[in-house]
Amino acid sequence: MDVFSDVISTVRxxxxxxxxxxxxxxxxxxxxxxxxxxxxxxxxxxxWLISPCxxxxxxxxxxxxxxxHGAVHxxxxxxxxxxxxxxxxxxTGPPDDEPAPGQTQLLCGAYRLERGQAHPFLHSLPEVIHLPARLGDHSALRTxxxxxxxxxxxxxPGAAAALPALMDLLLVYxxxxxLDEEASRHRPGEGWCVALTDPVIATALQHIHRTPAHPWTVQELGAAVGLSKTAFARRFTSLVGQAPMSYLTWWRLSTGARLLRHGQAPLAAIARQVGYTSEFAFANAFKRVFGTAPGKFRQQQRHNPDRS
Incomplete structure (x- = not known):
């Protein structure tokens, strides 16, 4: 799975x-x-969108x-x-009036997130993203x-299965x-829009995402992308907004949350899978980010399957 797909999975x-x-x-x-x-x-x-900003x-x-960011609007x-x-x-949404001339028809909705789940890429987005139908050649989005x-x-027939899948496609497109619109403005500099397309940082992110259990160090990640430890750390932090080890920790815990939500593996096995040497160390780190112990988090997810 590529890094952008991982970003999408935290929204869903x-x-x-x-x-x-x-x-x-x-x-x-x-x-x-x-x-x-x-x-x-x-x-x-x-x-009209009555904007919060x-x-x-x-x-x-x-x-x-x-x-x-779920802002009031x-x-x-x-x-x-x-x-x-x-x-x-x-x-249940705004009322559904009878069909009439001059009507406005809206699809309104939300993806709900748990504390600590949203990918840092999402935090970097503006409060409102407006993509007009006339803007650019976004044929997949229009479709x-x-x-x-x-x-x-x-x-x-089959609409109940098709609609959630189409909602996921809408989010991806x-x-x-x-991202295409941001890139077309040729804005120099920093941020996730650049990080996802920067060949050095994108490669480092792929290493982290594919093998979170590996005992990565800043020096090893830098060597993997052909940079010195200092140059890599500076470039990664500038684009991602977090130091390499901070982001690695966040991704390990986010992956752990997904495994708790969707799997049955024991906590000790999940801890090892995401790079922690003990269940105790994983539990302490998890609670700091998610505000609850891993076992309790799993129970809450099972009792509220709509979140999974």
């Missing part, structure tokens, strides 16, 4: 929640905050909005509303939006499209 820690709504007349709803990443797709019509954003059919028929005056959208719209408007 829980099954996506989503609703489709048809809205007409005067309407508006507030969303968030929530522990995870939210999204809206305009399937038909026009509306700037002016309202006009949205049209085919536009996609991604809120990677609003969706409305008009830009003259504030988030504070909008009613909170119910858990995912069209397929979602078709299945939601005219549910066919959305983040790819954002």
């Amino acid at each position: 820690a829980g099954r996506a929640k989503f609703t489709r709504s048809r809205l007409t007349g005067r309407w508006g709803y507030a969303f968030g905050p929530y522990p995870g990443a939210g999204f809206h797709v305009v399937l038909e019509g026009n509306c 700037g002016s309202p954003i006009a949205l049209g059919a085919g536009d996609v909005v991604f809120l990677p 609003g969706m409305s028929d008009s830009p003259d509303r504030t988030i504070a005056e909008l009613p909170q959208a119910p858990e 995912a939006v069209d397929l979602l719209g078709a299945d939601l408007i005219d549910a066919r 959305l983040l790819r499209a954002w």
